[in-house]
Amino acid sequence: MKRSDKPAADGPNGPRLADFLCFAIYSANLAYGRAYQPILKELGLTYPQYITVVALWEEDDQTVSGLGEKLFLESNTLTPILKKLEGMGYLTRRRDPADERQVRVSLTDAGRRLREKGLGMNLVAASGLKPDEFSRMQKGIANLRDNLIRHAQAED
Amino acid sequence: MKRSDKPAADGPNGPRLADFLCFAIYSANLAYGRAYQPILKELGLTYPQYITVVALWEEDDQTVSGLGEKLFLESNTLTPILKKLEGMGYLTRRRDPADERQVRVSLTDAGRRLREKGLGMNLVAASGLKPDEFSRMQKGIANLRDNLIRHAQAED
DNA sequence: CTGATTTAAATCGCTTACGATTAATTCCTG
DNA sequence: CAGGAATTAATCGTAAGCGATTTAAATCAG
Structure with a gap:
């Protein structure tokens, strides 16, 4: 049975943070907050x-x-x-x-x-992605989100 | 010049939330929190x-x-x-x-x-992704995060 | 060696995020 | 149509996240 939020093999000290998809999302969300902040600060x-x-x-x-x-x-x-x-x-x-x-x-x-x-605000540039990659990633993550929501709702 | 966090064309009422990569990340993060919650609650x-x-x-x-x-x-x-x-x-x-x-x-x-x-906790299944997709997305998002961090640090 | 500067962690205030509950309104069912 | 069930916002308490500041220790410059 797969353990945790990652399909890769665990290290000697258990799962590695760098392999977690949830952590990639979590930390990318923090990073977006910081990238947006100077722009949003102007708008208050x-x-x-x-x-x-x-x-x-x-x-x-x-x-x-x-x-x-x-x-x-x-x-x-x-x-x-x-x-x-x-x-x-x-x-x-x-x-x-x-x-x-x-x-x-x-x-x-x-x-x-x-x-x-x-x-x-041109954060497309900040993402370092080409437009088609950007779009594909956006769709992929939205799809992931919807799967997770479905999963969470099936819990209760 | 590209406006906002999306390369797609704007709708008649400005940019559409569904096209924002930042919003995909933001909402996926919320979704992960909810998917993890029943497991983490057991651990306290x-x-x-x-x-x-x-x-x-x-x-x-x-x-x-x-x-x-x-x-x-x-x-x-x-x-x-x-x-x-x-x-x-x-x-x-x-x-x-x-x-x-x-x-x-x-x-x-x-x-x-x-x-x-x-x-x-088997949240790989909850993601609805095959192991190789999972891994690719994980790396892609981590890369995005690092680009955003670099961008934010270049600001100041 | 001493005073200024830098660094590390902690503190404070404010804004999310969310579980649990409450108050008000609407709906449903007998 | 009366009374309980369901629905919608709002409220409260707790825990993040983060800008700004503070405290203490280490480092640096003269």
Whole structure:
């Protein structure tokens, strides 16, 4: 039976960190955070705040749970982020009159304007990947993610 | 000039989340956390605590900064994790007599015993990847990470 | 040798991430 | 239609992650 998150043979002291796929993802995520940071600092946004805004560019007036599905986050994480963005004037939150349980999130003009301001960031270059490699890796990781989510959901 | 973290053409409402490599990594990291969680809960460890222990299996008696280099973390993040693991009895922290600025971290017997206990986790299957794909993706992402780190360091 | 500089770890404040719970609303079923 | 079940956000506590600062020790320069 395969042990741990790696198919390679274990070293004499057990599995090696460098062979873990989970650790590659974990550390790449940290690295992305650091690569994005100087750009996002200019906008005054954190990375989670930024992707929340991007998700709203794609589709405005979403519910918290709808947004959460796209971002893979739940209300306990998302609510504070949305409140922060609301405080900065980039979006509004209001109960849906048709179903008062739901909160609908909409961009303000300022939130839409971020689209023009922000994205002068060329992190494709920083990845060191050619466009076709970039695209293939992006799809491969998204597919991995979906498999993991399916696996986690089958657990319970 | 390429905009954002994606080489694909933008949609009518700007870049699409589904085309971001950074978002694939970000969400895959969340997914891994959820996939690992039932296994780690049995051990009573969090994921960062777990990889810290794995790094110490590979090389015992490391300094905080040495460990941090391998885990891509700094003392501000690592110190609380190490204190927690020390409190659980899995490692010891002591100032290096030869250089009192440094703290050397060593596994206890209990920490080494985790190696036998823990790793009955077959997340290779959960990834949905064949061993060669798994290995290729692991290397590709580690390479991406290293490029991003280099890029971030060139910034300052 | 002494005072400035550098280095290592720790501390603090703030923002995620998430399990568990709660409050409010809607729905379902008898 | 009444009362319990289900759904949606929000809240709370805990643990990362990280920028900025602090403390202590070692090193360096004059």
